Amino acid sequence: MHHKGSSHIARSAPPVWRNELPKIVNHDQRRLELVDATWRIIAQHGIEGATMREIAAEAGFANGALKPYFPTKDSLITFAFGHVFNRTNQRIAERTAGKVGIEALHGFCQEVLPLDEDRINEARIVIPFWQKALTDATKTELHESSMHQWRAGLQVHLRQARSRGEVTVPIKDEDIINQLMCILLGAQIIAAMSPGEHLPAQLNAQLDAYLLLLDPAHAIESR
Amino acid sequence: MHHKGSSHIARSAPPVWRNELPKIVNHDQRRLELVDATWRIIAQHGIEGATMREIAAEAGFANGALKPYFPTKDSLITFAFGHVFNRTNQRIAERTAGKVGIEALHGFCQEVLPLDEDRINEARIVIPFWQKALTDATKTELHESSMHQWRAGLQVHLRQARSRGEVTVPIKDEDIINQLMCILLGAQIIAAMSPGEHLPAQLNAQLDAYLLLLDPAHAIESR
DNA sequence: GTGTATTCTCTACAACCATAGAATAAAAAA
DNA sequence: TTTTTTATTCTATGGTTGTAGAGAATACAC
Numbered sequence: 001m002h003h004k005g006s007s008h009i010a011r012s013a014p015p016v017w018r019n020e021l022p023k024i025v026n027h028d029q030r031r032l033e034l035v036d037a038t039w040r041i042i043a044q045h046g047i048e049g050a051t052m053r054e055i056a057a058e059a060g061f062a063n064g065a066l067k068p069y070f071p072t073k074d075s076l077i078t079f080a081f082g083h084v085f086n087r088t089n090q091r092i093a094e095r096t097a098g099k100v101g102i103e104a105l106h107g108f109c110q111e112v113l114p115l116d117e118d119r120i121n122e123a124r125i126v127i128p129f130w131q132k133a134l135t136d137a138t139k140t141e142l143h144e145s146s147m148h149q150w151r152a153g154l155q156v157h158l159r160q161a162r163s164r165g166e167v168t169v170p171i172k173d174e175d176i177i178n179q180l181m182c183i184l185l186g187a188q189i190i191a192a193m194s195p196g197e198h199l200p201a202q203l204n205a206q207l208d209a210y211l212l213l214l215d216p217a218h219a220i221e222s223r
Numbered sequence: 224m225h226h227k228g229s230s231h232i233a234r235s236a237p238p239v240w241r242n243e244l245p246k247i248v249n250h251d252q253r254r255l256e257l258v259d260a261t262w263r264i265i266a267q268h269g270i271e272g273a274t275m276r277e278i279a280a281e282a283g284f285a286n287g288a289l290k291p292y293f294p295t296k297d298s299l300i301t302f303a304f305g306h307v308f309n310r311t312n313q314r315i316a317e318r319t320a321g322k323v324g325i326e327a328l329h330g331f332c333q334e335v336l337p338l339d340e341d342r343i344n345e346a347r348i349v350i351p352f353w354q355k356a357l358t359d360a361t362k363t364e365l366h367e368s369s370m371h372q373w374r375a376g377l378q379v380h381l382r383q384a385r386s387r388g389e390v391t392v393p394i395k396d397e398d399i400i401n402q403l404m405c406i407l408l409g410a411q412i413i414a415a416m417s418p419g420e421h422l423p424a425q426l427n428a429q430l431d432a433y434l435l436l437l438d439p440a441h442a443i444e445s446r
Numbered sequence: 447g448t449g450t451a452t453t454c455t456c457t458a459c460a461a462c463c464a465t466a467g468a469a470t471a472a473a474a475a476a
Numbered sequence: 477t478t479t480t481t482t483a484t485t486c487t488a489t490g491g492t493t494g495t496a497g498a499g500a501a502t503a504c505a506c
Contacts, residue, residue, distance in 0.1 A: 025452090045358065047354065048358065049358070052494065061455085062455045062456070063455075063456075063457095064454075064456075064457095065453080065455075067496085068452095071495095072495080073494065127353055127354050130415075130416060131350050131351050134416070135269035135272070140416070143416060144416075147413075147417070169436065171432040171435070172432070175425075175428050178413075178426075178429045179432070181409060182405060182408075182409025182410050182413065182429075183405045183409060185412045186407070186412075187405050189353060189409075190401075190405065192353075193357065193363070193367075194367055202401065203401075206398045206405075209395070209398040209402070210402055212394070213394070213437075213439075216392075216439030248483075274462085274463065274464085276462095276463085284484075284485090285484065286487095287465080287484075287486075288484055288485075290466085291483080291484090294465095295464080295465080296463095296464065296465090
């Protein structure tokens with residue numbers, strides 16, 4: 001009935017109850033494989049096409065093989081969304097490590113903007129997530145915590161940029177952060193809806209132009 | 224089998240074939256009522272809860288009563304989305320009539336930003352539409368034509384603002400328009416996901432701050 | 447090889463959906 | 477009133493979904 005894998009942390013220690021139990025597959029790794037298949041299905045056929053059967057087939061299994069790892073569909077989807085968020089946040093952390101001010105802001109945004117196929121797919125997955133979060137309380141929490149995390153990160157970098165004189169514009173930090181959040185989320189929609197029309201170069205130019213706006217003195221000089 | 228109502232234009236002229244046919248309900252008006260019920264259902268229970276039965280019940284009818292007016296669910300949903308778009312665009316047209324330059328840009332954006340409950344609900348409906356458009360070709364067309372229409376409108380107002388000296392910043396029009404589009408779409412997401420946290424005053428301040436950025440000389444003066 | 451715990455496949459089922467169409471009600475016309 | 481046309485309800489159907497669980501297949505220990 002119960003499966004032996006923990007929900008998040010791989011317990012490699014063998015159970016001491018009775019003698020050795022052979023444990024063939026790593027449950028947590030399998031979960032990641034399934035999430036990866038889910039990710040592929042959603043990116044390709046949208047969330048409507050992400051049925052348990054489709055996901056199982058994409059992962060190379062039959063209908064009921066998912067249950068020991070995700071007892072319900074909702075648990076799978078929630079886990080998948082969380083995983084995409086975590087991956088994005090990890091990329092952000094790596095990219096901004098050791099950077100400060102405008103450079104950190106720039107790196108942060110570049111890791112969210114849909115500049116390559118992977119991140120365009122992420123955007124295609126995030127949109128169904130927003131839709132789900134609109135009606136599901138637990139997913140709303142996940143979403144809000146992520147958004148607050150991003151805002152906090154942007155806030156730190158923005159303060160540093162201000163103290164370094166890289167941002168001189170007389171606008172409240174709150175408004176700048178809101179603008180940045182909107183630009184990031186809006187770009188995800190635009191690029192997810194019509195990729196090909198909005199190439200990486202355009203998104204980059206748009207971001208650079210905005211960051212340049214934050215130091216008008218410099219912007220005027222560079223005219 | 225066939226219903227007599229035209230798809231868009233109310234034909235009040237009685238058919239001359241045979242004798243007078245009594246036509247009790249205005250089909251086009253009924254269609255709008257049904258779209259309104261659909262709108263309410265989606266805003267309240269999300270697109271997942273928008274089943275034919277729910278929509279019919281919300282409109283005060285039984286299950287099969289919708290068919291003479293919308294032969295299929297897809298036709299209803301598509302028509303509903305189109306109607307929301309049209310309503311937004313009409314509001315924009317009214318708001319920007321007789322205005323030019325920055326003032327027109329400001330009015331345009333204010334009619335899209337989710338500043339009141341109606342427009343927050345519109346945002347809640349647009350998100351499922353994006354998700355549908357991701358996999359449905361005809362809806363993608365509807366979306367893209369709308370986005371191009373918005374871009375064209377913004378372009379006109381931006382050019383006027385430039386020629387009036389209200390926008391002096393050395394950034395390509397294309398980039399500014401992209402930024403505005405992202406701000407508008409992003410704000411829809413943010414406000415739809417967590418209304419209450421992002422009040423109209425905040426969104427207004429954010430928009431004003433951005434438009435002020437477009438004329439740095441003026442922004443610096445006002446420091 | 448034999449036994450055992452595990453993993454997966456396969457079938458089944460109940461719920462729900464969009465849709466179709468017959469049956470019924472209503473309302474105007476004669 | 478009676479007839480005719482329209483409008484709506486109601487029931488039925490085929491398909492799809494998530495979930496459950498029995499059984500076969502698998503891999504390890506002895």
